Amino acid sequence: MxxxxxxxxxxxxxxxxxxxxxxxxxxxxxxxxxxxxxxxxxxxxxxxxxxxxDDGETQPKSEVASGVDHIGFACDSLSHLADEYMRLMGLGIQPSLCVNHGFTCSIYYHDPDGNEVELTADNFPTKEECTAFMRSEAMKSVMQPPFYGASFDPSDLAKMRQNNASEADMAALGIN
Ligand SMILES: [Fe+2]
The missing domain is CATH 3.30.720 (Signal recognition particle alu RNA binding heterodimer, srp9/1)
Incomplete structure (x- = not known):
């Protein structure tokens, strides 16, 4: 490693x-x-x-330009992800997309230059369980366009968090 x-x-x-x-x-x-x-x-x-x-020569980037597409930042838990979502909403920063990828839940934002920033949390308690999911048949069924997972309403995540939902319940967002 x-x-x-x-x-x-x-x-x-x-x-x-x-x-x-x-x-x-x-x-x-x-x-x-x-x-x-x-x-x-x-x-x-x-x-x-x-x-x-900004050196004065910066050009706008197409959303489908080659190169780095997005940068992902890890939250400790789905509760932490929900807390970040609510904090950002309070600051007027709204997500562009929310997806349950099966092994993670992710909330995507765009910065003022259009760069995509992802906040993500694991759906399982351990990395081993996440990698086991990735290697399973379930991963193939999740990895389908357009979202490569199930989109979910972030207000549902916020409601669950406010009601002290378990991590396992939050991990099922958008799937049922
Ligand atoms: Fe990502």
Missing amino acids: SKLSIAHFGLRSRNLPDAIDWYGKAFGAKVLYRDEVAAFMSFDEEHHRFVIW
Whole structure:
């Protein structure tokens, strides 16, 4: 197993103040360095998780452009995912898509430049159970376009969380 881990993402923006505002809200990220062109931001002990810049030459990106399609961030649990959904709704940040992928539930957002950011949580208590699902026939039936899973209404997730639903009950969202 590699000792490498993900340090940060570099994002081009066409409107740096908007991007800083969005990542500040969505991740609670703070600016640790800023100049006319770039901002280094972090939401944890790392010195930067995002470096965002606008050098005046940034072009809009097609949604189907090759390269990185989205970046996914893990929540500890489905309860945590629900909490993040409710926190972001409170900040006026709405998801573009919510999908139960069978082994995870994911909520997708777009930053002001159209980059897709995924918040995701495992549907099983252990990584072993998640990988067992991926290797099962059930995975093949889930991995079908257009959503590669079952779309769900995030307000249902929020309601379940507010009613102290179990992780197992939340893991069935959109499936039944
Ligand atoms: Fe993903």
